[in-house]
Amino acid sequence: MSELTTVARPYARAAFEFAVENKCIDTWSAMLQFSAEVVNNPTMAELLTRDKTADELGNLFISVCEGQLDEHGLNFIKIMAENGRLSVLPRVAQIFAELQTEQNKEVDVDIVSAYALSNKQKENLSKSLEKRLARKVNLNCSIDKALIAGMVITAGDLVIDSSASGQLTRLSNTLQS
Known part of the structure; x- marks a missing residue:
């Protein structure tokens, strides 16, 4: 995965910088998402592994994406095909979205709680997290009864574990040391 990211990152950054300059971020996001879906198609994935020239692959890919890509998107696909990088398009789309x-x-x-959260609780959590992270927060809530009580909040590298099972684990580790 890390090698894939290393290859995909320069393409994603270049596409993003171009999209920002031309005020078309949403258009580029849609084009990259569509292209990623094309690559993820089993038939297309098989075609990408066959011995074909860069021009053949680029033309094949562009014919499949006809009407979904603008002129700049077509050029982007051609460059990726020339460099043999069409297979990393899903990761490019993911980095672009990030x-x-x-x-x-x-x-x-991501909020995993032992029980379903009420709308009021979600609202309070959202406000608190926005204040702490200095960003707009998009909550993804799920339930895991194994937590016993409380919740685990994950935002990027930040993890806040206030679950009963997490506290029991920490207590056990403390007693063992």
Whole structure:
């Protein structure tokens, strides 16, 4: 995965910088998402592994994406085909989305709780996290009864574990040391 990221990052950054300059971030996001779906198609994935020239692959890919890509998107695909990088398009789209989220000062926060949260609780959590993270927060809530009580909040590298099972684990580790 890390090698894939290393290859995809320069393409994603270049596409993002171009999209920002031309004020077409949403258009580029849609084009990259569509292209990623094309690459993820089993038939297309098989075609990408066959011995074909860069021109053949680029033309094949562009014919599949006809009407979904603008002139700049077509050029982007041609460059990726010339460099043999069409297979990393899903990761390019993912990094592009991360850059877009970063620019919008948004962060996705995963909240796993022992029980369903009420709308009021979600609202209070959202406000508190926005204050702490200095960003707009997009909550993704799920339930895991194994937590016993409390919740685990994950935002990027930040993890806040206030679950009963997490506290019991910490207590056990403390008693063992």
